[in-house]
Amino acid sequence: MDLTLIIENTAVVDVVTGTVRPGQDVHVGGGGTITAVTPHRTSGPGAPVAVPRLDGRGRYLLPGLVDSHVHIAFNGFLDVRPDFTRTLKQFLLHGVTSVVDFFTVGGDFPGSSPETVREDVNAGTFLGPRMMTSYGCLNAPGGFCDCSVGDAASAVVTRDDVDREMDRITRVRPDFVKIVYDDVFGTLPNLTKEMLGDLVRSAHDRGFRVAVHVASGAHALDAVEVGADIIGHGIVDDVPDRLVPQLVERGIMVIPTLASYEARSLERWRISLPAASPPEVVRRYAGTRKSLYETNGQLPLYREAFEKSLKALAHMVAEGVRVVAGSDAGTWYTFPGDSLLRELALYTEAGLSPAQALRTATSDAAAAWGFADDRGTVEVGKRADLLLVDANPLDDVSALRNPAAVVLGGRVLDLDELATDIVEGALLPAPEPAGEVPCSPHHLRGAALPEG
DSSP, rough: OOOOEEEEEEEETTTTTTTEEEEEEEEEETSBBBEEEEEEOSTTTTOSSSSSSSETTTTTEEEEEEEEEOOOTOOOTTTOOHHHHHHHHHHHHEEEEEEEEEEOOOOOOOOSSSTTHHHHHHHTTSSSEEEEEOOOHHHHHHHHHHHOOOOOOOOOOOOHHHHHHHHHHHTTTOSEEEEEEEOTTTTTTTOOOHHHHHHHHHHTTTOOOOEEEEEEEHHHHHHHHHHHHHHHSOSSSSTTTTTHHHHHHHOOEEEEOHHHHHHSOGEEEEEEEEOOOOOOHHHHHHHOSSOOHTTTTOHEEEEEHHHHHHHHHHHHHHTEEOOOOOBBSTTTTTOHHHHHHHHHHHHHHTOOOOHHHHHHHTTHHHHHHOTTTSSSSOOTTTTEEEEEEEEEETTTTGGGSSSEEEEEEEOOHHHHHHHHHHHHSOOOOOOOOOSSSSOOOTTTTTTTOOOO
8 A cells, every 4th residue: 555644753652551653654555544653764765755744853752632512613712603614624733633522513613514524524625624423313392402412402201202203313323322311400301211211222222322410419310320321410419329330330431521620710811812713703602791600600509510420430430431531612702622632631630640541542542432443543454534743742732732743534733724624714793682592400590691
């Protein structure tokens, strides 16, 4: 196979063992996969010539990152119309080359649709990370999904509703099924445990894994007891004694989304906007003096939730729970790409080593989602979705914030061009005021719009 790229003389990060192999040449073939990882050679018989080369001297090469909980339909402000093509580029700019979307329903995808955007992104119609999605969002009438995306959500009351909605979801071929089992601190309607169980069994009968959006330990325990495969958020209160052993025994995936919890606990002046942000996001940020939760007087509630979620994560990891990194990117003050880097930093604050944190966004995530044969490590035969950084991320995950290069399918991306496309795009018109702020996890219904 003809070579299309050589990454020369780099230190390859083995994310599985948490070790580094210095002085390696990584060869990428015409199919965008890694064909060889060998000790560096400068010349000699058989040395490839006339092949594009990427200088890896003094740098560290690792697999592209995986954010296991995102919303490409949002951009960090749920009351600002997003350009999803900029959102996709924001992920790439931060080295995030794979994402798992937790519903596209209700999104605005010009040139595509909420039911086909995964196919279009993965086919290269739009430049972005490789994508999995639930496409839909199932909940009780008037529940979390309804107040987030309105009629686009699937409300379930009866057994007939279960069959109808699962048949509808099956037709769009999601990668998994998302169910919301969360009353948002008692402010919204919720499914019964019995109905949750019916939905889980129906999804399993159709061959789908099930991710259940929860927040409380009690709701997480209910979800596990009825057969959930994935817990879509961290636990913001007490962890029931029976929960962790069941999570471990069944290998259930837990996606903490600590970055989103933290963002909702901060005053506006403490929320940092990434340098490369879309103009409509910059305008909204500049025009806001207080955050939504600050305006509503909810910061103490969210600070407590965030602190408890940190403790819950540390406890679950210590007990061997299968944790993968997901940031809830796109929801309030959780900016695409940037939020996953903050998520990993928070894992180290919770007590994980940098190596443990890095695995949650690379090899462990790839294994959990079923694409470990394709991505997640720097190995022969794997897709060349790669991140080159200037310092060793096994020493400090903050090294991920300084990408020297991002490679997608063997193509070296122009990071300056990506940033320009994000920052200098046409300013999108503001949406018409809806009278009520869309929901996000743990957003109390009926809250007033933030000032500005």
